[in-house]
Amino acid sequence: MTATPRARVQRRPVHGVLLLDKPLGLSSNQALQKAKWLLRAEKAGHTGTLDPLATGVLPLCFGAATKFSALHLDADKTYEATLQLGVTTTTGDAEGEVIERRAVPAITPEQLESVRQRFLGRITQVPPMHSALKKDGKALYEYARAGIEVERAPREVEIHALNLALAPEEQAQAAIKIEVTCSKGTYIRTLGEDIGQALGCGGHLTRLRRTATGPFTAVQCTTLAALEALDDRQRLSLLKPPEALLPDHTSVTLSPDDAARFLTGLRRRGDWPDADQVIVFGDQPRALLGSAHIKAGELIPSRLLSPIEIRQILQAADARPLTSEVTA
Structure with a gap:
């Protein structure tokens, strides 16, 4: 018998955090891959593992959120x-x-x-x-x-x-x-x-x-079974923005000119107190740019989103379709 060809999944850029209630019997990676398939996401990772015999809160990171997943490893x-x-x-x-x-x-x-x-x-x-x-x-x-x-x-x-x-x-x-x-x-x-x-x-x-x-609890989580029962738009609506991984960071908002330079990796100067953990936004429109730290009045980039990622996040927030799909 000829094997039936496996249907190809149209992958797409998905950015955000899914709070999953990991089921019994699956490894963290198995749960991640299932959620990634359901969301048709291009890139995914998780913030620390749970044993197959453990259940509960497992934050899954997609797209730009994967850049901040390591920060969540330190959470209680x-x-x-x-x-x-x-x-x-x-x-x-x-x-x-x-x-x-x-x-x-x-x-x-x-x-x-x-x-x-x-x-x-x-x-x-x-x-x-x-x-x-x-x-x-x-x-x-x-x-x-x-x-x-x-x-x-x-x-x-x-x-x-x-x-x-x-x-x-x-x-x-x-x-x-x-x-x-x-x-x-x-x-x-x-x-x-x-x-x-x-x-x-x-x-x-x-x-x-x-x-x-960290700040995420089991009552906020969804299950794989519930995720599977939803349509595509409902699944995407469950995603928290990437900045949800940075709840305790000091917030700094940059003007359009400073934001453009910051995204190239340049330090910016301002009247800011020293801070080890900073979340940086651009203004007009307001958008997450990345993380940084401040020392002696200098805003020093740590992890940066790409202009493409920022545009895709803004498009998703405006409920406009994402166009850069690729075939898996």
Whole structure:
């Protein structure tokens, strides 16, 4: 039989941020590629990964927004997790093989509060072997799959808020509900394992959900199923502008002449106080130009949009059709 030719997708420039509620079972990249296909976008990326067994907030960046995705990696994150006590696994979650079972002692609220206090503030974690952290150019999970364990340097992270509560008694196995707000680089699987060890019985995560990252929360997100059910215009309407990734930046607006020079990479002088993070707009029409920092009255470009990207964003805002489509 002759294989049916795969339909070609008409790619187009799409600029903005889609807040996705990543489903269970998909990798972050698989979710990204599905959303990219539904939006017919030329260029896409995400702001940090979620494990396939994790769900929740995954900001997806398209077009010009990809230039600022790395800035969002530094954002604090909030998670909800379930820690099953008494069973440890190779991966720290339900995906791994069981390596030890221990009896779970009776846990009092006082013991739980004592453990909670131990993990608040700045703590040290050893990155898990089943992670994307690289060693000599290879991800740690590649070593782990080959049965090789490599030395990992402990890293400091910060736990801003932590709530621990015993799960309802009708649960088949003793478990703890975890709510945590933490700095970038925090491994929640490792946090769960360490809490289990502190309680004297070990444990592994059976559920992990990211409920917030930076200013974005789960209630703002859409699902892949909902996205698929929409028409093209409705899908595009869900995109937040690229500047949504820069909520805490100082705003500077340039005149048309200064904006044109700034876009060529030239520094501009003005009566501005020093600032490490600046978002720059042009005037007439108002449009995002890029990011910068200010030192000694100089506005120094960091990441710049191209004139073509700016024009495409303005066209989309005016609901005019984008014309520079290419065939995938």
